Amino acid sequence: MINVTPDTLELSRIAAQSAAQTIKQSLKAIERERFYEKFQNKQGELLKARVIRVHADSVILDIEGTAVVLQPDGQIPNRMYEPGEEIFVLLKQISKGQGGIVLEITQSTTEYIEAILRKIVPELEEGVVAIEKIVRIPGRRTKIIVYSNEEKVDPVGVMVGSKGDRINTVLSLLDGEKIDFIEDVEDPIQLIKNCLKPAQINNVEIIDNKAIVTMDESQKALAI
Numbered sequence: 001m002i003n004v005t006p007d008t009l010e011l012s013r014i015a016a017q018s019a020a021q022t023i024k025q026s027l028k029a030i031e032r033e034r035f036y037e038k039f040q041n042k043q044g045e046l047l048k049a050r051v052i053r054v055h056a057d058s059v060i061l062d063i064e065g066t067a068v069v070l071q072p073d074g075q076i077p078n079r080m081y082e083p084g085e086e087i088f089v090l091l092k093q094i095s096k097g098q099g100g101i102v103l104e105i106t107q108s109t110t111e112y113i114e115a116i117l118r119k120i121v122p123e124l125e126e127g128v129v130a131i132e133k134i135v136r137i138p139g140r141r142t143k144i145i146v147y148s149n150e151e152k153v154d155p156v157g158v159m160v161g162s163k164g165d166r167i168n169t170v171l172s173l174l175d176g177e178k179i180d181f182i183e184d185v186e187d188p189i190q191l192i193k194n195c196l197k198p199a200q201i202n203n204v205e206i207i208d209n210k211a212i213v214t215m216d217e218s219q220k221a222l223a224i
Contacts, residue, residue: 035101039094046088046115074106077139079175110134129155132184147184156181199223
């Protein structure tokens with residue numbers, strides 16, 4: 001006959017709870033590691049996401065079955081995110097912290113624009129055309145300087161696409177943000193004029209690596 005005392009039962013209960021807690025922690029550790037392995041090779045890539053919920057300052061997304069927060073600084077300013085809609089985000093970084101695995105995602109950086117273009121314009125990966133510089137005010141306007149080492153290639157035309165199909169695809173992902181492609185030229189003054197189009201520039205003077213641009217008052221809004 002086995003004599004079971006209340007103290008024995010209590011010890012057994014504590015041991016069982018401890019074992020269960022250890023198993024849960026081990027399973028969570030395995031899940032975190034699998035999650036990390038799933039995304040660690042996707043840094044710098046576009047990820048397809050679905051909007052789950054929209055809070056006052058953050059957007060909750062479903063990315064491959066995982067809930068991920070798109071923080072305010074990663075959002076396109078004044079863009080209305082709707083539950084159920086599908087969007088793309090750029091995975092900037094994945095890191096391990098005390099609270100678990102963190103995915104840093106964004107739609108507001110110049111890298112996001114470049115990642116979209118590399119998906120749409122195969123000539124970028126082929127080296128036929130290249131991006132020299134991207135300057136962006138998220139939600140308003142992006143200007144991109146492009147060039148090609150092949151004389152017969154029009155880099156701006158390549159980026160825009162036949163009948164504007166490529167630029168229209170990019171614009172559809174940016175919710176109204178404007179994009180200008182500018183061909184790189186050796187003459188810095190001409191390059192500045194090209195960057196400020198469609199404004200009509202009267203004069204450009206470069207002093208100590210700073211450009212002083214003169215234009216009529218009526219052209220300022222176009223230049224800005």
